[in-house]
Amino acid sequence: MLISVINTSKHPLPEYQTAHAAGMDVRANLTEPVTLKPLQRALVPTGLFLEIPVGYEMQVRPRSGLAYKHGIGLVNSPGTIDADYRGELKVLLVNLSDQEFVVQDGERIAQLVVARHETVAWQPVEVLSDTARGAGGYGSTGVQ
């Protein structure tokens, strides 16, 4: 699919790193590095402005390498970019490690996955259909 984009950053557009990757890695666009102390969060700019087609959303997801090696995640994982959003795409990083982490300009900080979504209209009713699960949840089926 095609997504209209304005790139005000000094970096290339987000790219798939392999042929069948689901996510495109997106880069930080910074004038100076951002230091994240343990448990600190920051809204990191990308310099990208998008127009996602109606009926689709973009999910901003963590990169597992950054998560595993440095404890870097997204506070709102997965972030949701709406089709009608025209502001700058930003990434809400959090440092879940016990070490300081420095985000560098141009660093691939997250990945973007585009997905279809439904738009729901509610149908209020008095009774819902019976199922074997019923109201069971939160581990009701056991562990093994």
Ligand SMILES: O=c1ccn([C@H]2C[C@H](O)[C@@H](COP(=O)(O)OP(=O)(O)OP(=O)(O)O)O2)c(=O)[nH]1
């Ligand atoms: O990681 C994110 C999450 C959101 N957004 C932008 C795009 C999205 O369309 C908009 C609103 O996001 P969301 O609905 O998650 O935030 P909200 O707290 O509900 O704000 P709003 O009241 O503006 O919807 O912010 C980002 O740039 N990055």
Ligand SMILES: [Mg+2]
């Ligand atoms: Mg919202």
